[in-house]
Amino acid sequence: GAGVSQSPSNKVTEKGKDVELRCDPISGHTALYWYRQSLGQGLEFLIYFQGNSAPDKSGLPSDRFSAERTGGSVSTLTIQRTQQEDSAVYLCASSLDLAGGLDTQYFGPGTRLTVL
Amino acid sequence: AQRVTQPEKLLSVFKGAPVELKCNYSYSGSPELFWYVQYSRQRLQLLLRHISRESIKGFTADLNKGETSFHLKKPFAQEEDSAMYYCALRRGRRALTFGSGTRLQVQP
Numbered sequence: 001g002a003g004v005s006q007s008p009s010n011k012v013t014e015k016g017k018d019v020e021l022r023c024d025p026i027s028g029h030t031a032l033y034w035y036r037q038s039l040g041q042g043l044e045f046l047i048y049f050q051g052n053s054a055p056d057k058s059g060l061p062s063d064r065f066s067a068e069r070t071g072g073s074v075s076t077l078t079i080q081r082t083q084q085e086d087s088a089v090y091l092c093a094s095s096l097d098l099a100g101g102l103d104t105q106y107f108g109p110g111t112r113l114t115v116l
Numbered sequence: 117a118q119r120v121t122q123p124e125k126l127l128s129v130f131k132g133a134p135v136e137l138k139c140n141y142s143y144s145g146s147p148e149l150f151w152y153v154q155y156s157r158q159r160l161q162l163l164l165r166h167i168s169r170e171s172i173k174g175f176t177a178d179l180n181k182g183e184t185s186f187h188l189k190k191p192f193a194q195e196e197d198s199a200m201y202y203c204a205l206r207r208g209r210r211a212l213t214f215g216s217g218t219r220l221q222v223q224p
Contacts, residue, residue, distance in 0.1 A: 003159075033211050042216035043160075043202060050209065059211070091160065097209055101148035101167035105212060107160040 002026070004108035006092050012114045013082055021077040021111045025094030032075050033095075033105060034067060038088040046090075049075065050097055082115045089113070118143040120205050122215035129193050130223050137188040137218050139177075139203030148206040149186045151177055152214075155199045163188075163201070173197070193222045 005024045013019050025032050034046040045059035049069040060066070064083075069075040079086055089112050093105040119142045129135055141147060149166040164172045166179040166186060177188045186203060200219050204212040 031209075035211075035214075043204075043212075043214035045211040045213065048211040056210065093160075099209060101165055101206070103148075103206065104162050104165075109159055 004092055004094050004106050006090075006108040006111050008111060009109065010112045010114075012116065014116050015084060016081055018078065018080045019082055019113065021079075021090050021113070023075045023077070023092030023094075023108060025073065025075070025092070026106055027073075029094035029096055029106075030072070031095045031097035031103075031105075032069055033093045034075070034077050035091045035093065036088045037091055037110070041088075043091070046077070079113075082113075084115050087113055087115045118147070118205050118207055118213050120203050120213055120215040122201075122203055122218050124218045125216070126219045126221065128221040128223060131195055132192050135188075135190045135193045135197070135220065135222075137201050137203075137220065139186045139188065139215060141184050141186065141203075141205050143184075143205060143207060145207065147179075149177075149179055150204045150206070150212070151175070151186075151188050152202045152204055153199050154202070160202070193220075195222050195224060198222045 007022045030051045032049045036044045047067045048056040064080045067077045089110040091110045092108040095103050095105045121140045151163040153163040154160045175190045200217050202217045203215040
């Protein structure tokens, strides 16, 4: 079946512009995660959606970052007034959110964001 | 707060040599630990999980609660093992906390 998809694959923008990154999770997966992969920073958690629960936003680096998940499926990560330090690969993952160490997160190919 | 440490940024070995990628964690509860791998131009994917105690592609990892470690081992490295390896911890139904990753280079 289809895996997690993300669009666009690459995005180049100017400092100060807003950007929207999209994630289509695997059908039936209740959990959706956004991570950021920066040079020298490794993989950094941003936000986590689980079913109808309030999202865990504890990883968002500033109030310029926001995300929503519509209808329990597609998610959009929005970065307002982009800064050069926002340049990174943004990864989306989805899972069945199993407990007890049995969960597997499936990752998308990422969106490479470059802020000039 | 939980933390995952991978002390080596790069590990270079020759084909056929043993490999050990180190991972230490700090977490007061019962951790769920994983190794994820990213091959060149491929997606990040799960390699193995501590609860399964399985061997995947010849790799094993044992959870040592006393030393708070979850090192990844393989007795004989292959060139196709060259990749970026991430150790990760999950606390309950939450997102993963990743280490900074170790790049494994297996030379012919």
